[in-house]
Amino acid sequence: MTLPLRSVSLRQLQVFLEVYQRGSITAAAQQLHLTQPTVSLQLKRLSEQLSEPLYHLHHRRLIFTESARLLAEYTREVLRSTERLEMSLADLHQLKAGTLRIALVSTAKYFIPTIIGPFAREYPLVDLQLKIVNRAELLQRLEQHRDDVYVLSQLPEQPALNVHPLVANPLHLIAPDPHPLGGHPSLSLHDLSQEAFLFREAGSGTRLAVEQCLARLDLRLTPRMVIESNEAIKQCVAAGLGLAFLSEHAIRYGGMAGIQRLAVKELPIQTHWQFVWPKDQSPSVLAEAFLRYLTASPLATDQG
Incomplete structure (x- = not known):
């Protein structure tokens, strides 16, 4: 059976994904600057177009269906592909415009500005979004491919990652x-x-x-x-x-x-900060420019 996806708009997918990620129509409406009835109507139409229920209410909480989980997974891919297309087109005109999303664990906030500052000055039209979270939330965002690159010190076993070493973290x-x-x-x-x-x-x-x-x-x-x-x-x-x-x-x-x-003979414990991104995630034009900058930056490759 072929789903009637041609009638689904990008805006509908954006609204749906916001609701799915926030788990709340109210919170999504506030983030999108829409009214709650507008968001509810978008979800209702999307569900009708797909002939699939996306959620049900239980004690006034949204409980998403398996169809919604699959739709969210593919919606992220669609929106990321659309964003890559927009940035690639901008890159053809030497603009380097768009949004670079970086998620980092809280301790990395002390040094990451010194790394991204020169990049921001070199590409003034780039919108940099920093998401500072704890490790558990960062790994969740990593699994969901919600950002371009991620900063952490202790690598997870899964998923498979590309790794760019940064500064020492004793x-x-x-x-x-x-x-x-x-x-x-x-x-x-x-x-x-x-x-x-x-x-x-x-x-x-x-x-x-x-x-x-x-x-x-x-x-x-x-x-x-x-x-x-x-x-x-x-x-x-x-x-x-x-x-x-x-x-x-x-x-x-x-x-x-x-x-x-305190001077302790077994210390310091030597760890390193690293930029990572999933191996199955194609980097955007901006992410590639950022990674090229990291390779050329003495500070970003200091292991000291």
């Missing part, structure tokens, strides 16, 4: 300043096993790297607190609530008032 141990162990010349992590520790949330890149390091040392540290913000961790350490593993970039950002690095 993880240090910080303590309140002053602290009895400050200036100690030969600490090891085993010496610190009875100290109170503040950890990032489970699944974060920092937490994963720390857990891998502790596993290699056959050492278990029980967190006193779990905190989802680097800034909050620094404040809690300065307040004397415990020690914490933190990225060099997060430590430097905002200064080191009230905190100090």
